[in-house]
Amino acid sequence: MKLFLEVRKETIYDMIDPGVELQIIARGFEFTEGPVWHPRSHSLVFSDIPGDTMYQWSREVGLRVYRRPSNLANGNAYDLQGRLLTCEHATSRVVREEPDGTLTVLASHFQGMELNSPNDIVVRSDGRVYFTDPNFGRRPTRFGRPRPQQLPFQAVFLLEPETGHLQAVSTELEQPNGLCFSADERALFVSDSARGQIWRFDVLDDGRLAHGKVWASVRGEGPGVPDGMKLDSQGHLYCCGPGGIHVFDAQGECLGIIRMPEQTANLCWGDEELTSIYITASTSVYKLPVKVAGILTTPKSDDRS
Numbered sequence: 292m293k294l295f296l297e298v299r300k301e302t303i304y305d306m307i308d309p310g311v312e313l314q315i316i317a318r319g320f321e322f323t324e325g326p327v328w329h330p331r332s333h334s335l336v337f338s339d340i341p342g343d344t345m346y347q348w349s350r351e352v353g354l355r356v357y358r359r360p361s362n363l364a365n366g367n368a369y370d371l372q373g374r375l376l377t378c379e380h381a382t383s384r385v386v387r388e389e390p391d392g393t394l395t396v397l398a399s400h401f402q403g404m405e406l407n408s409p410n411d412i413v414v415r416s417d418g419r420v421y422f423t424d425p426n427f428g429r430r431p432t433r434f435g436r437p438r439p440q441q442l443p444f445q446a447v448f449l450l451e452p453e454t455g456h457l458q459a460v461s462t463e464l465e466q467p468n469g470l471c472f473s474a475d476e477r478a479l480f481v482s483d484s485a486r487g488q489i490w491r492f493d494v495l496d497d498g499r500l501a502h503g504k505v506w507a508s509v510r511g512e513g514p515g516v517p518d519g520m521k522l523d524s525q526g527h528l529y530c531c532g533p534g535g536i537h538v539f540d541a542q543g544e545c546l547g548i549i550r551m552p553e554q555t556a557n558l559c560w561g562d563e564e565l566t567s568i569y570i571t572a573s574t575s576v577y578k579l580p581v582k583v584a585g586i587l588t589t590p591k592s593d594d595r596s
Contacts, residue, residue, distance in 0.1 A: 294579070295550035297511070303538055303546040306527060306583045313551075314578040316569075317346070317354050322434070323571035324519075325367040325411075327375070328561035330587060335561060335569050337576060338364040340380065341433035348576070363428065363435060366411035366519075366557075370452065371418050378409035380428030380435045385409050385420075385450065398422075398450050398457050404441035406448075411469050411519060411557075415476055419498050420450040421460075423467035423481065447481055449498050460500040464490060469519040469557065474526065474586060480506065482517035482530060489517060489530060489543075507543040509533065513550075519557025519571075523583045529568070531555040536570065549579065560585025 292313045296303065316335075325338040325345075334349040336357055345358040345367075358364070363380035370376055375388040376397070383406040385398040397420070399406060408428020413421050425445045428435030446459040447467050461467070465485035472479055472494075479492045479500060491506035509517040513534025520530045526541035535551035536558060553573035561569045561578075565585040570577040 292552070297534070297548040297550055298546075299548075300540075300544065300546040302540070306523070306525075306538065306546075307549065307579075307581055311580050316576050316578050317348055318575040320574050320576075322556070322573055323576055324365050324556045325378070326557055326559040326569050326571050326576070327367040327369060328559050328569065328587065329369065329373075330563075330565075331373075333563065335559075335576075336367055336375065337569075337571050338367065338377075340365055343381075345377070365409070365428075366422070368412045368414050368420075370414050370420070371416075376412055376414065376420065378412050378422060380408040380410075383408055383428070385412065385422055387452075397452060397455070398448065401442065401446075401448070401457055401459065407440055407442055407445060408435055409448075410467075413470055413472060413479075415472065415494075415498075417498075418452060420452055421470060421479065422448050422450065423470055424448055425466040425468060425484070427466070447479075447492075447500065449500075451498075458499075460498070461492060461503055463503050468517065469530065471520045471522050471528070474522060474524070480520055480522075480528060482509070482520055484516040484518060487517060487532075489520070489528070489539075507539055507545065509537050509545075511535075511537065511548055514554040515556075518555070521558055521560060521568075521585060523560075523581075523585050524565075525583050527583065529558060531557060531570075536568075551577070560587050 320339040321341040347357040366378040386394045407426040431437040444462040447461040464483040469482040492500035509532035511533040518531040528539045536549040555572040
């Protein structure tokens with residue numbers, strides 16, 4: 292499939308070859324999300340939220356069901372031990388898959404109230420877990436289970452997995468969604484889907500967030516809102532948004548948009564050198580080779596990979 296680039300600054304050609312092919316690796320889903328690459332098994336896990344199923348794909352095996360039902364799973368991430376962490380819309384939980392395949396609930400309530408619907412999740416190199424908690428999974432749509440919201444806010448949460456301590460480290464965003472760390476992990480970027488913005492926060496020594504401010508606006512034609520994000524090894528930020536994937540330089544200037552044929556929700560780096568982007572976009576999962584490698588936290592064990 293031919294790649295279409297909307298160029299706003301020609302430096303985007305240093306990252307993406309306009310002649311490269313956009314490949315479809317799997318299709319026929321309802322709405323895909325939460326892609327995460329395992330660098331040792333060279334496999335991709337992703338969610339089909341309304342399909343209530345998680346899948347695993349690799350070049351060697353192809354596509355297989357990974358977990359069904361998934362409780363309308365959305366975002367996924369590996370922890371430092373290689374265990375898969377998953378955000379569930381239907382149950383308002385964050386769960387961890389153990390080596391024997393059982394699920395451990397890491398978070399479900401805050402101050403005695405149910406979480407809204409955990410959405411996206413990242414793990415810092417010190418083991419701390421951050422996840423966003425908008426209310427999308429409580430709305431009467433195919434992405435959730437309609438039910439009243441208990442928390443009076445939508446937040447970014449910090450979870451200390453060893454103690455189970457949970458704290459809301461930001462309540463400033465209207466609908467916090469995708470998130471990713473800067474290369475040095477001293478900053479956390481969070482997309483606010485409702486406002487069409489990417490926010491940047493300083494990460495303090497104790498894990499709390501401070502000095503939050505709007506870092507970039509995500510504007511363009513086509514379906515989609517600011518959603519999943521990833522940073523490459525040169526500091527460029529890729530954010531799913533209207534019309535496809537918006538690519539920003541380290542100062543927050545949009546260099547262009549990778550135009551996608553479907554509404555795009557999330558992405559991750561993959562392949563041996565992390566020089567491919569795996570993209571979850573509505574009914575399909577795509578692969579796009581790039582010139583600049585991504586950043587990935589490597590799991591320390593294979594566990595159930």
